[in-house]
Each structure stands twice: as C-alpha cells, then as structure tokens.
Amino acid sequence: MNWIYNPWPWYVSGPLIALVLFVLLMIGKRFGMSSNLRTMCTICGAGKASGFFRFDWKAQRWNLILAFGVVIGGFIANTFLSTDTAVQLNPEVVADLQSKGFESAGQAYMPDSLFSNDALTDPKVLILLIVGGFLVGFGARYAGGCTSGHAISGLSDLQLPSLIAVFGFFIGGLLMVHLLFPLIF
Amino acid sequence: MRSIIYLGIGIFFGIVLFKSEAASWFRIYEMFQFKSFHMYGIIGSAVGLGIIITQLIKKFKIKSFYGESIDIAPKDKSFSRYMFGGILFGLGWALAGACPGPMFVLLGAGYLPILIVLISAILGTLVYGIVKNKLPH
Numbered sequence: 001m002n003w004i005y006n007p008w009p010w011y012v013s014g015p016l017i018a019l020v021l022f023v024l025l026m027i028g029k030r031f032g033m034s035s036n037l038r039t040m041c042t043i044c045g046a047g048k049a050s051g052f053f054r055f056d057w058k059a060q061r062w063n064l065i066l067a068f069g070v071v072i073g074g075f076i077a078n079t080f081l082s083t084d085t086a087v088q089l090n091p092e093v094v095a096d097l098q099s100k101g102f103e104s105a106g107q108a109y110m111p112d113s114l115f116s117n118d119a120l121t122d123p124k125v126l127i128l129l130i131v132g133g134f135l136v137g138f139g140a141r142y143a144g145g146c147t148s149g150h151a152i153s154g155l156s157d158l159q160l161p162s163l164i165a166v167f168g169f170f171i172g173g174l175l176m177v178h179l180l181f182p183l184i185f
Numbered sequence: 186m187r188s189i190i191y192l193g194i195g196i197f198f199g200i201v202l203f204k205s206e207a208a209s210w211f212r213i214y215e216m217f218q219f220k221s222f223h224m225y226g227i228i229g230s231a232v233g234l235g236i237i238i239t240q241l242i243k244k245f246k247i248k249s250f251y252g253e254s255i256d257i258a259p260k261d262k263s264f265s266r267y268m269f270g271g272i273l274f275g276l277g278w279a280l281a282g283a284c285p286g287p288m289f290v291l292l293g294a295g296y297l298p299i300l301i302v303l304i305s306a307i308l309g310t311l312v313y314g315i316v317k318n319k320l321p322h
Binding site for chain 1: 193200217225232249261280284285312315
C-alpha cells in the first residue's frame with residue numbers, strides 16, 4: 001500500500017479523472033469546476049450588477065458541495081496520504097527555475113517564493129497572484145469553461161469549441177511562460 | 186443522500202488532483218516548457234478514456250443511475266470567445282499555476298496564498314459578467 005503515499009503516476013491519475021467524469025455523467029451532472037465561481041458571485045449578490053448572475057443558484061448547489069469536497073480531498077491527500085510532497089521535476093526545469101529565483105524547485109509541492117505565507121508580504125507576489133487569479137476567472141467564463149469543462153468533458157464529447165478553447169489555453173500558457181516570465185522573474 | 190454523493194466525488198477528485206501533482210505550480214510550468222510527459226499523460230489518458238465513455242453513453246443511449254436519459258448539450262458555435270477567453274485563461278493558469286479545481290485542492294492542502302488567487306478568480310468572473318456584452322463572442 002506504500003504506493004498511495006508516493007505521487008501517483010499519470011496512468012493512474014488520468015483514468016481516475018475519467019472515472020470522475022463517468023460517475024458525474026451517470027448521475028446526470030456535467031463536469032465543470034469554474035461554474036462554481038459564477039455561482040459564488042450570484043450568492044454574494046452579483047445579480048444586482050449583471051443579468052449574467054441572475055439564475056437559480058440552488059440548481060448549482062450540488063457543484064458547490066462537490067467543490068467543498070475537493071477542498072477536503074486536498075486536506076486529506078496532503079495530511080494523511082503523503083509522506084514527501086516534493087515534486088520530482090525534470091532536472092533541467094529545476095536548474096532553470098533556480099536560476100530564476102525559485103529556490104524551492106525540486107524540493108517542494110509549490111514554490112515558496114509565491115505560495116509561502118511570508119511571500120504575501122511582497123507586493124510583487126501579491127500582484128502576481130491577483131492578476132493570475134483574475135485572468136483564470138475572467139478567461140474561464142469568457143471561454144465558457146476551464147480545464148475540467150473544456151479540456152476533459154468538452155474534448156471527451158468531441159466538441160470543436162472545446163478544442164479551440166484548449167488551443168487558447170496553450171497559447172496563453174506558452175506566452176506567459178516563454179515571453180512574459182523572463183520579464184517578470 | 187445525494188449531497189453525500191457529491192461530497193464524496195469531490196473528495197475523491199481532490200485527492201486525485203493533489204496526488205497526481207496536477208495541482209502543483211511546478212508541474213504546470215514544466216508542462217508549458219514541454220519538459221515532462223507527466224501532465225500530457227494525465228490529460229491525454231483522461232480524455233482518451235473520456236471519449237470512449239462519452240461516445241458509448243451517447244451511442245447506446247445509456248440511462249443514468251437514476252434511470253433518466255443523459256443529454257449532453259453541445260457547446261454554442263463560435264470561435265472568438267473560445268480563443269480569446271482561452272488565451273486569457275491560459276495566461277492566468279501559467280502565472281498562478283492553478284486552474285479552478287486545483288485552487289480548491291490547494292486551499293484544503295493549507296497553501297493560504299491560494300485564497301488570494303481564488304478571490305481574484307471570483308472577481309474576474311464578476312467583471313466578465315459585467316462587461317460581457319461589450320466583448321466579441
């Protein structure tokens with residue numbers, strides 16, 4: 001049973017994500033995590049700001065419960081199902097990141113320089129986290145879905161719109177990592 | 186009863202995302218550098234099996250566990266919203282190193298700065314809702 005405590009390989013994780021998709025379809029639900037962000041806006045009263053948020057959010061209650069489960073899952077996996085969470089990256093990536101100031105590359109799950117509590121006292125880090133989150137939220141709704149809605153369930157349904165969205169995800173990601181990162185870090 | 190099922194699926198999905206390292210900022214960076222097969226393997230095998238599952242359900246009109254028909258609504262036809270929205274999403278995904286699912290995972294795993302990312306993502310959704318009629322769709 002030791003394998004549980006190690007990182008799970010792609011050929012275990014990918015099929016398990018497909019299992020989540022299967023179970024959701026079989027209980028009559030559609031896989032999509034970013035819809036929850038819209039529901040949260042509605043619950044906070046965003047219906048006053050735009051008709052986009054005027055919908056019966058109770059119909060999305062199941063998805064909020066699922067998202068709450070994901071939070072619990074993150075806690076369980078980190079606390080009880082992991083001994084060492086350091087991500088074994090390609091050594092070239094470790095060297096590259098360390099030269100950019102990410103000293104925790106290869107030794108941690110998340111970069112200390114962005115996700116340690118101390119990092120929040122750095123205004124630059126704060127701005128990067130805010131801009132990154134904002135783009136994810138804005139872009140996901142503009143594109144009508146995120147990695148789960150487009151890349152997993154949309155592509156599984158052979159939807160051309162989802163393929164266009166996934167191309168977009170990659171264009172954006174490659175621009176950020178290859179063109180913008182050298183300017184930021 | 187059904188709430189317990191949703192919670193259970195969420196917990197399972199959260200564990201898979203954390204243990205697969207798909208919720209790690211480093212893995213997303215490595216993916217966009219094309220320096221590891223890991224993330225491509227996860228997404229590729231999930232989509233490969235997902236295609237088989239979804240197409241079998243549609244072809245054989247398989248009923249849900251509750252005996253209802255499973256209707257998967259096709260996405261609206263468009264190019265600009267998917268491309269432009271997708272690019273903005275990708276820029277944020279690579280910078281924050283997390284898409285919406287992993288944001289919830291990381292919150293549970295105790296990485297508190299992700300709360301800033303999550304709140305900003307909710308704000309981004311809010312701003313989209315306000316300006317959406319001015320954007321090409």
